[in-house]
Amino acid sequence: MAITAAMVKELREMTGAGMMDCKKALGETDGDMEAAVEYLRKNGQAKAEKKAGRIAAEGLCRVSVKDEKTVAVVEVNSETDFVAKNEDFQAYVEAVAKQAVESDAADMEAFLAENWHLDSSKTVKDALVDKIAVIGENLTIRRFEKVVANDGCAVSYVHGGGRIGVIVEAVTDVVNDAVKEALNNVAMQVAALYPKYVSTDEISEEYKAHEKEILAEQIKNDPKMAGKPEKVIEGAVIGRLNKELKEICLLEQVYVKAEDGKQTVAKYIEQVAKENNANLSVKRFVRFETGEGLEKKEENFAEEVAKQMGM
Numbered sequence: 247m248a249i250t251a252a253m254v255k256e257l258r259e260m261t262g263a264g265m266m267d268c269k270k271a272l273g274e275t276d277g278d279m280e281a282a283v284e285y286l287r288k289n290g291q292a293k294a295e296k297k298a299g300r301i302a303a304e305g306l307c308r309v310s311v312k313d314e315k316t317v318a319v320v321e322v323n324s325e326t327d328f329v330a331k332n333e334d335f336q337a338y339v340e341a342v343a344k345q346a347v348e349s350d351a352a353d354m355e356a357f358l359a360e361n362w363h364l365d366s367s368k369t370v371k372d373a374l375v376d377k378i379a380v381i382g383e384n385l386t387i388r389r390f391e392k393v394v395a396n397d398g399c400a401v402s403y404v405h406g407g408g409r410i411g412v413i414v415e416a417v418t419d420v421v422n423d424a425v426k427e428a429l430n431n432v433a434m435q436v437a438a439l440y441p442k443y444v445s446t447d448e449i450s451e452e453y454k455a456h457e458k459e460i461l462a463e464q465i466k467n468d469p470k471m472a473g474k475p476e477k478v479i480e481g482a483v484i485g486r487l488n489k490e491l492k493e494i495c496l497l498e499q500v501y502v503k504a505e506d507g508k509q510t511v512a513k514y515i516e517q518v519a520k521e522n523n524a525n526l527s528v529k530r531f532v533r534f535e536t537g538e539g540l541e542k543k544e545e546n547f548a549e550e551v552a553k554q555m556g557m
Contacts (some may be wrong), residue, residue, distance in 0.1 A: 308342070317401070325384055405438075432514075444530060446491050457487055497528065
């Protein structure tokens with residue numbers, strides 16, 4: 247019986263197995279769909295289907311550096327921290343990062359459809375499904391971002407063994423060890439203090455207005471501010487807003503290594519630029535934290551082991 251692309255697609259959707267595995271299974275069973283499913287199950291290649299509903303909130307972030315201008319960061323999730331420490335999983339995440347740094351994909355759908363760089367007969371999604379079958383947990387490539395610094399350089403930093411991955415892109419006419427070290431320090435700042443913006447220039451007036459509204463309500467409900475003139479309340483709102491903006495804007499934050507405990511990141515960058523006779527500025531940053539925003543499933547490990555052993 248002739249095996250069609252539609253049949254392969256149907257079997258993939260039913261089992262979650264790789265494209266080539268599905269094609270082989272249909273060939274071995276003369277196109278019998280039920281027998282092909284059984285074939286894949288017996289060979290352990292249909293495991294992914296059973297894992298797909300599980301929450302994958304652990305995992306790793308990894309970066310891949312092509313050169314001083316091109317860097318990518320990825321987040322790949324697993325169900326448990328135990329798997330995140332597995333050498334096979336770590337090598338797989340490294341491979342995904344290398345795929346990302348060479349990729350031109352604009353979104354995850356396009357990325358998953360690309361040929362897998364370690365085996366061009368498979369797509370990135372096929373390789374993921376195969377890895378799920380081997381490791382025995384649901385895995386997801388949650389996100390990736392590639393930075394190409396055409397007007398300067400990009401540096402990366404990985405914190406906590408892969409818990410946080412950061413890229414900082416700078417516009418600079420001088421790229422030397424001192425400048426790269428400074429940008430690496432800034433990347434460490436991004437990892438540690440979690441800014442949301444590079445500078446206050448990026449913050450919309452709508453955001454500021456919304457925050458002012460919230461702060462005004464907070465102050466009005468503060469017994470210490472009861473009966474204060476409107477002008478005083480307005481001043482307090484502006485004061486608190488400015489403090490908040492300094493905390494969420496990278497350049498406004500106090501530099502973590504500041505010797506005087508006061509120097510901002512902006513002043514630090516100015517200092518490095520002057521010392522190296524460079525026109526240097528931070529253009530943007532990317533910060534991935536493993537499991538950020540995902541619901542983590544709490545499980546009793548002993549119960550899970552007993553369940554798997556049929557006890």
